[in-house]
Amino acid sequence: DQQVKQNSPSLSVQEGRISILNCDYTNSMFDYFLWYKKYPAEGPTFLISISSIKDKNEDGRFTVFLNKSAKHLSLHIVPSQPGDSAVYFCETCKAAGNKLTFGGGTRVLVKP
Template sequence: DQQVKQNSPSLSVQEGRISILNCDYTNSMFDYFLWYKKYPAEGPTFLISISSIKDKNEDGRFTVFLNKSAKHLSLHIVPSQPGDSAVYFCAASVRGDNDMRFGAGTRLTVKP
């Protein structure tokens, strides 16, 4: 049973437009959420995170929004660039448990 779900396997956007990647979770004990980015033949790399005490965290072009009542988070990338083309994984953990659960990933393609 997947506790973290990314229901869109792929997303294609035009360069300069906004990319919105979505993630849902079922475990109400999760209180820390992360997004990882993965290029082919490389391991995932940490992108941005948010704790459950916040509803928004911003880092440059990347913003993560958290809606705890809906158990939903999203990653916004604006403006999208071709170099953002990668697989994005949503992850969640219960602080202190130290074993993170990942979603299935969304492949983002940004077209020039």
């Protein structure tokens, strides 16, 4: 039973354009959400997070949107750069109950 899904396994985008990555979850008790970026042969690194009391958090070129009623999370990267080519994972947390769940990842390719 996959509680967190990233339905697009891959995404290709032109440099300078917007990349939009999506993540859907089923458990309404999740209260903290994070995005990680992973390059080949390295571990994932933290990118940006949002708590359930907010619906948007922005950090430079990266913005995370949370739609609690739809149980949907998205990451916008604008403008996309070739160095953004990586696999992106969303993670959901439920502090009460100590529950962490990752999505299956989306591979992003930014073409120069």
